[in-house]
Amino acid sequence: MADFGGTDLDAFRAEARAWLEENFPKSLRGEDTYGQEGPATETEDRKRWKQAMADKGWGAPTWPKQYGGGGLSGPEARVLQQEMNRIGAYNPVAGMGTSMFGPTLLEYGTEDQKQRHIPPIVRGELRWCQGYSEPGAGSDLASLQTKCEDAGDHWVVNGQKIWTSGAQYADWCFCLVRTDNTKKHEGISFVLINMHQPGVEVRPIKLIAGSSPFCETFFTNARVEKNDMVGPLHGGWTVAKRLLQHERSGQSGGRMTGGQATVADIAKKYVGVDEKGRIADLDLRSRIAAHMIDAKAHSLTLARAVAEAKGNLNPNATTSVMKNSGTQIGQMRSELLVEIMGHQGLGWEGDDFTKEELSTVRQWLSGKATTIFGGSQEIQNNIITKRILGLPELTQKQ
Incomplete structure (x- = not known):
């Protein structure tokens, strides 16, 4: 690939468009496997698409090439996403590895940890889950009690985590554990746990939407290798906060605020249009316009926040603003779609509802x-x- 230096975006756009047209299977257009309950059925087209993106490094477009990433600049990565959106392409390796753990490890991990864990993430070979919340440590996460004790040549972990998304399918867990009972925040460490060992038990929790993305996870004398502690002993809280920043940035992005089809397009399909081609319902039209303005303002602010944070490795509070904004906009989008579809947006199963309609009520x-x-x-x-x-x-006044 030519070296555009982050300046010749038109040339990069042309290259990206041509590569996507050649490599993205037309049968997968409009498909999105991100956040699904289990691993996608590995059809030949899906395998081919994942392999192509892995070879190119574009599943993690801005990560360094030395670890298998794409080595793109931020502007180039945005152009790539725009071109993927244009043809309905999705990232076949998207997940916690690319959105949360990988960026954190690149900043805080040792060279050995990066070499061992980053390339498999880029290739989509391993799935990761997050071991943070516990039954007695949710909003007050620093109250966590899962123990991690020194066993000489390795660590031993005992305890319970909850709301562990995708744990039933995960190969590895990035986990917060207590290594010092005499201190709160300063007694927490950040470790990596292989989920394929006898000391790990996972129990899915069924939710209102009918799926089980969250789990209870139990560790009984689970083994952690000494070289799988990220950051210093008792220094996990700083690493954890940085990872939460990446998580909240992801929650404030496009997957929270919209998909391929716009709300306006869907409204025109279900509600109809007037003689000027506008959404027929005036009140609905006004609320959709307000939602689109909020979503656009959020998108522009997010882009500015990303640019301002470039090169700053310290956790900051900006993502809290964007997380609240993005999730609220996403919820409003879901509310509008259910309203627009009427009774067709409330179906749970059966041939009377399209795949998109059934997906809408579950997403809501x-x-x-x-x-x-x-x-x-x-x-x-x-x-x-x-x-x-x-x-x-x-x-509180006494």
Whole structure:
């Protein structure tokens, strides 16, 4: 690939468009396997697409080439995403490995850890899950009690995690554990746990949307190798906060705020248009316009925040603003779509409903959790008031 230096975006766009047209199977256009309950059925076209993206490194477009990434600049990566959106292409290796753990390991991991864990993520060979929340440590995550003890040549982990997304399919877990009981935040470490060992038990939790993406996870004398602790001993809280920043950035992005078809396009299909080609329902039209304005403002602000954060490895509170904004916009989109589809947007099964209609009601239900997971809306508001606005904490009068 030519070296565009981040400046000749037109030339890169032409190259990306040509490569996608040649390599993305037409049978997969409009398909999206991200966030599904289990691994996708590996059809030949899906295998071919994953292999092509792995060879190109574009499943992790901005990651260094030395670890298998695409080595693209931020502007080039945005152009690539635009061209993928244009033809209905999806990232076949998207998941926690690329959106959360990988970026964190690139910043805090040792060279050995990067060499061992990053290339398999880029190739989509391994699935990752997150071991953060516990039954007694949700919003107050630093109260976690899962123990990690030194066993000489390795660590031994005992405890329970909950809401472990995709744990029943995961190969590895990036996990917060307690290595010092005398301190709260300073007694936490960040370790990597192989999920394929006798000391790991996973129990899926069925949710209102009918799927089981979340799980209870139990560790009983689970083994962690000494070279699979990320960051220093008792220094996991800093690593954990940085990972949450990446997670909340993902929750504030496009998958929370929209898909391939716009709300306006869907409304015209179900509600109809007037003589000027506008959505026939005036009130609905006004609310859709307001939603689209909010989504666009959010997208532009997110792009600015990403540019301002370039080169800054310290966790910051900006993602709390974007997480709240993105998840609320995503929920409003789901509410509008269910309203637009009417009774067709409330189907659960049967031939009377299209695949898109059945997906809409499930997305509407599962989307209720987005303002809770990854740090609830209330927790983000607390962070914003203290760390951005500098407001004092409220104290209750005696």
